[in-house]
Amino acid sequence: MASVALTNLDPASRAAARGWSDLTIRNLFIIPTLVFLIVFNIFPLIYSLGYSFTNFAANRAEPWQFVGLQNYRELLSDDHIWSNFVITAKYVIVSVAGQMIVGFGLALLLNRSFPMKGLITTLLLLPMMMSAAVVGLFWQLLYSPSWGPINYVLGLGDFAWLSNPDSALYAVAITDIWMWSPFVMLLSLAGLSAVPQHLYEAAAIDRAGWWYTFTRITLPLVSPILLIALIFRTMEAFKTFDIAYTMTTQPTAELIAIRLYKQAFQQWDTGKSCALAYIVLIMVLAITNLYVKYLNKVKER
Amino acid sequence: MTQIELRGIEKFFGAVQVIHNLNLAIADNEFIVLLGQSGCGKTTTLRAIAGLETIDKGDVLIDGKAVQHLKAADRDIAMVFQSFSLYPHMTVFENVAFPLRATRMSSGEVDKSVREVARVLRITDLLDKRPSALSGGDMQRVAIGRALVRRPKAMLMDEPIGALDAKLREEMRAEIKRLHVKQGSTTIYVTHDQIEAMSLADRIVIMHEGFIQQVGTPDEVYSHPANLFVAQFVGSPVMNIAEASVADQAGAASVRVGDAPAGFEFPGQLLPKLNGHSNGGLTLGIRPEGVLVRHDAAPGYIPVEANIIEPLGSFDIVDLKVGSTMLRARTKAGYVSGPGEKVHVRIDPEQAHFFDTASGKSLGVRL
Numbered sequence: 001m002a003s004v005a006l007t008n009l010d011p012a013s014r015a016a017a018r019g020w021s022d023l024t025i026r027n028l029f030i031i032p033t034l035v036f037l038i039v040f041n042i043f044p045l046i047y048s049l050g051y052s053f054t055n056f057a058a059n060r061a062e063p064w065q066f067v068g069l070q071n072y073r074e075l076l077s078d079d080h081i082w083s084n085f086v087i088t089a090k091y092v093i094v095s096v097a098g099q100m101i102v103g104f105g106l107a108l109l110l111n112r113s114f115p116m117k118g119l120i121t122t123l124l125l126l127p128m129m130m131s132a133a134v135v136g137l138f139w140q141l142l143y144s145p146s147w148g149p150i151n152y153v154l155g156l157g158d159f160a161w162l163s164n165p166d167s168a169l170y171a172v173a174i175t176d177i178w179m180w181s182p183f184v185m186l187l188s189l190a191g192l193s194a195v196p197q198h199l200y201e202a203a204a205i206d207r208a209g210w211w212y213t214f215t216r217i218t219l220p221l222v223s224p225i226l227l228i229a230l231i232f233r234t235m236e237a238f239k240t241f242d243i244a245y246t247m248t249t250q251p252t253a254e255l256i257a258i259r260l261y262k263q264a265f266q267q268w269d270t271g272k273s274c275a276l277a278y279i280v281l282i283m284v285l286a287i288t289n290l291y292v293k294y295l296n297k298v299k300e301r
Numbered sequence: 302m303t304q305i306e307l308r309g310i311e312k313f314f315g316a317v318q319v320i321h322n323l324n325l326a327i328a329d330n331e332f333i334v335l336l337g338q339s340g341c342g343k344t345t346t347l348r349a350i351a352g353l354e355t356i357d358k359g360d361v362l363i364d365g366k367a368v369q370h371l372k373a374a375d376r377d378i379a380m381v382f383q384s385f386s387l388y389p390h391m392t393v394f395e396n397v398a399f400p401l402r403a404t405r406m407s408s409g410e411v412d413k414s415v416r417e418v419a420r421v422l423r424i425t426d427l428l429d430k431r432p433s434a435l436s437g438g439d440m441q442r443v444a445i446g447r448a449l450v451r452r453p454k455a456m457l458m459d460e461p462i463g464a465l466d467a468k469l470r471e472e473m474r475a476e477i478k479r480l481h482v483k484q485g486s487t488t489i490y491v492t493h494d495q496i497e498a499m500s501l502a503d504r505i506v507i508m509h510e511g512f513i514q515q516v517g518t519p520d521e522v523y524s525h526p527a528n529l530f531v532a533q534f535v536g537s538p539v540m541n542i543a544e545a546s547v548a549d550q551a552g553a554a555s556v557r558v559g560d561a562p563a564g565f566e567f568p569g570q571l572l573p574k575l576n577g578h579s580n581g582g583l584t585l586g587i588r589p590e591g592v593l594v595r596h597d598a599a600p601g602y603i604p605v606e607a608n609i610i611e612p613l614g615s616f617d618i619v620d621l622k623v624g625s626t627m628l629r630a631r632t633k634a635g636y637v638s639g640p641g642e643k644v645h646v647r648i649d650p651e652q653a654h655f656f657d658t659a660s661g662k663s664l665g666v667r668l
Contacts, residue, residue, distance in 0.1 A: 201353050202386035204373040206400035206447070216399070220390045 103184025136246030191225035379448035561624030591652030592630035
């Protein structure tokens, strides 16, 4: 920011009368934010990194010991944890893919003018404005085997979506798709409306059919913003907790975030939980890094 | 081999009628220029032919077949847009190849056709670049290449060089002409620049407020404008237009411009031709090169005073005050030395045009 010249303070201003300089004023704005970030974000981050090398337990007064990499070693060789990761991966793939398809599909439908477009768009956006825990509770009711409207409409009898070990994870993913497709839709809509109309006209003149235009013009031009949606949704899906936790207790739907919660606040294994949190963090970073690299490549074109 | 015919085209945008009963037949290989100010309906007409705009009434016929209900893709017509409309995420090669690939042409043939067009347009060096790395002129070459590559039935061009700077415009104008001569496809070209129209067209179609004003060769519209609009729109510097009255003066005709003290001498055969306009309602049009200026007095010349002089290099435009009317004359560079100089002026009867003031229509007087 060195190139940004600070404007000079008006000598007649009250600030100048108090003997303040523009630097003083700049610091007045920046320092509270910095302090807040350090106290509530950076400090706990580093502190938990320290905990992850100990056998500290937050609910016990006993002195803790430094155990080195033991927590990491135990976690990475724990089959239970790996199965949590596999479940999470399945969930991320199903739920993000579903959101991308439904969200982008809705955006394609909305990317034209029709009566009450604004109202319909707003209504479609509502799910993502709700609290995830509330969404979870409501969908639990919707999925209810004996009197839930979903089984009634689909004629599935008393199929137990959430207590069936095979379907529980996908039932949660469907709820997540319902809740977060609007987010993808919103970003896609912005991307689609940024594609200049005259390119579509040129393609029509060039005798390109609908599918050819879609794959050669629309998709490549919208892909940077689709990738951004993909990054956001992957990160969020990876750490999904609230919806899944409120909806089901099936071990086949135990996402890594739920495992982490149980370890930290039910088993009070604080040191190990910190280690697990760091493993998750590194994984999310690695995945998003891949996306960002690809995004930059797409943007270069 | 493509003829295009427009029959009774009408087009409304909401309640506004932008094209009124437009009829036009375009012959095979003809270079037609639609000329007019912005908002005159010329681009809408072009887009209607292309299939990017629907029409409310009338027929668009390509080779005798009505196509107004066909989509743009099914009309086999290429178009060059003013905004170039290159696909920004593709290389030049991919841009030019797009219309071929869109119809599933084999890649060997695509490669051959693209390279051939690139050679003709001299863009072979650019094939691997992206449009964002190109200059305006090169972008337009690529856009033209994309239109030419599939040998369309007809080429439509919507102000293709309007976005370029003056020098480049002249270059591209010559290039478009060269290409048309070489490739010879039916071309419809839209522009508001009458110089472009004059230099490119086989026939010019002048439009104003949704009506065709005149259709003719560049020479016809220049030498015999059908009405006041065409007279003033075509030609640079602009034609002089002035209220005039005609009187019989000992067998010869005397044409007075506005409230000028003396009239210009015209041959007597003008009189019967302007019979209906002896009581006014007559407008004289004369291009600056038809206003003849000399230093010394001569029969038929009226003494006037020079007002403003615009030196334009190869010639000057001199404003002459005739009564309260200004006549602009074209003279040799430096012929009139400065404002205030007294000169003598005459109007060349052969270059004079007479119009009915009320309707604006040419009276078709030839001398």
